[in-house]
Amino acid sequence: MARISERLADLASGAFLTQAVVTRRTALSEHFVRVDLQSEKFRSASYTPGSKVQLRTDRGTMTMRTYTPFAWNAAEGTTSLVAYRHGTGPAARWIDRVAPGDPCDLMGPRRSLDLTSTAAQVVFIGDESSVGLAAALHEARPEGVTYVLEADVPAEYTEVLAGLGVTATVVPKNSHDLLTVPGSGVYDLVVTGDAATVGPIRRAARDWTPGPAKTLGKAYWAEGRTGLD
Numbered sequence: 632m633a634r635i636s637e638r639l640a641d642l643a644s645g646a647f648l649t650q651a652v653v654t655r656r657t658a659l660s661e662h663f664v665r666v667d668l669q670s671e672k673f674r675s676a677s678y679t680p681g682s683k684v685q686l687r688t689d690r691g692t693m694t695m696r697t698y699t700p701f702a703w704n705a706a707e708g709t710t711s712l713v714a715y716r717h718g719t720g721p722a723a724r725w726i727d728r729v730a731p732g733d734p735c736d737l738m739g740p741r742r743s744l745d746l747t748s749t750a751a752q753v754v755f756i757g758d759e760s761s762v763g764l765a766a767a768l769h770e771a772r773p774e775g776v777t778y779v780l781e782a783d784v785p786a787e788y789t790e791v792l793a794g795l796g797v798t799a800t801v802v803p804k805n806s807h808d809l810l811t812v813p814g815s816g817v818y819d820l821v822v823t824g825d826a827a828t829v830g831p832i833r834r835a836a837r838d839w840t841p842g843p844a845k846t847l848g849k850a851y852w853a854e855g856r857t858g859l860d
């Protein structure tokens with residue numbers, strides 16, 4: 632019999648979270664999985680590119696993990712996520728087992744980084760966890776964005792991004808190449824991903840010439856910490 636705490640978590644989820652259903656799971660590569668979702672609530676939800684959703688990964692708990700929706704279609708009540716599979720955390724396990732027809736309880740979309748009012752030129756820096764944000768920005772802004780990302784397997788990530796329409800330069804992790812990526816003219820900087828990279832880049836960007844007009848930055852994960860948000 633389910634413990635009281637588990638039943639309470641399920642009751643709270645039913646009352647406070649949006650109920651969606653998984654309509655498709657597509658392995659884009661060894662480490663990246665796309666999950667398509669549908670919910671009647673999405674038809675009236677307020678979505679802006681750069682919003683986040685927080686998924687409940689396990690029944691009987693309120694464990695939540697954060698992802699970036701893109702391909703938002705209010706008329707159909709549909710959206711998509713792309714998850715980078717790493718390790719054995721709750722989201723990694725959810726991504727591995729999820730199948731069409733499965734329920735998906737989530738919170739959001741809620742504001743995270745607002746990509747609607749960026750300058751005409753944008754420098755986008757990130758890592759594998761920035762994949763959804765890159766796709767969302769590409770939809771909102773098909774031109775004028777320079778994508779430079781770091782990854783454990785650059786060739787794999789380059790291909791995944793290309794499949795999402797994003798042409799990117801992907802460099803090996805910790806190569807320090809990201810610290811010297813100034814844009815030109817008037818541009819905004821969007822930087823997300825590993826906390827160990829986001830902070831140093833924000834600091835380095837103060838010395839870039841020209842510097843960014845505006846910086847939108849957020850750490851998406853940090854070594855040894857879980858569910859960073």
Ligand SMILES: Cc1cc2nc3c(=O)[nH]c(=O)nc-3n(C[C@H](O)[C@H](O)[C@H](O)COP(=O)(O)OP(=O)(O)OC[C@H]3O[C@@H](n4cnc5c(N)ncnc54)[C@H](O)[C@@H]3O)c2cc1C
Pocket residue numbers: 683696697698699700712713714715716717718719720721722723724743759760761762763764849850851852853854855856857858859860
């Ligand atoms: C606003 C926001 C939007 C996000 N959007 C996306 C998205 O669209 N796609 C996506 O894939 N991720 C995205 N993330 C990152 C994702 O939420 C984290 O990677 C999350 O920790 C994954 O949960 P987990 O249960 O697999 O691992 P956790 O249980 O949270 O962590 C387990 C271990 O894995 C490590 N870890 C976590 N993430 C990574 C990583 N990316 N690389 C290497 N090690 C890691 C942790 O430090 C920890 O040691 C987003 C995060 C935020 C805050």
